[in-house]
Amino acid sequence: MILGIGTDLCNIDRIEATLARFGDRFRNRVFTPREQAKAEGRRDVAGTYAKRWAAKEACSKALGTGLRMGISWKDMAVSNLRSGQPVMHVTGWAAERLKSMTPAGHAAIIHVTLTDDHPWAQAFVVIEALPLPVLTLPVPVPT
Template sequence: MILGIGTDLCNIDRIAAVLDRHGDRFRNRVFTERELSRARSRAHEAATLAKRWAAKEACSKALGTGLRMGIAWRDMAVGNLDTGQPVMVLTGWAAVRLADMTPPGHRAVVHVTLTDDHPWAQAFVVIEALPLPGA
């Protein structure tokens, strides 16, 4: 069953301007070291971070909270499988919220997809509850 859906559209040039204006203060407030490392390895850091910004916004919407109720930017992080597929990693309050919204006898799966086409970056997040074996 679907527990939550979220989407966000982010302007890459806006993220680039924030990076120019606030630099590491912005980077370290919003992104994990793993996300920053990935962005540094890319040709277009701002596009990579804009997609991750959009994913965090989309995830907060799918969690049903937006960016309030104690959720922090760094509680939601985008990682990648060896295949390159993006995955959401939730920690802190975001993980607590996910556990609270997951019905008994189920496990939550957070699906994320990212795309960009300058000047836009977009993300969709779907949170699904799957029955546990034997439940």
């Protein structure tokens, strides 16, 4: 079953201006070291950050919280599989929220997809709950 969906559109030029103005204060407040390493190693630094910003906003919407004051942006972090496919990891308050919205007997999966076409970066997030396999205990064989 679907537990939540979220989307966000982020202006890459706005991220570029924020990077120029606030530098590491912005980077370190919003992005994990892994996200920063990915973005700083790219030709399109601002576009890579903008996709990850959009992913965090979209994830907060799918979690049903939005980005309230005091929450940590770094508790929603994007990494990439070898294929390039993005993956969302949640920790801290976001992991707690995910746990509280997941029905008993289910595991939650966060799906994320990103795209950019200057000046826009876009993310969609879908949170799905899958039923956990029912444990089948070995039946004792009468002797």
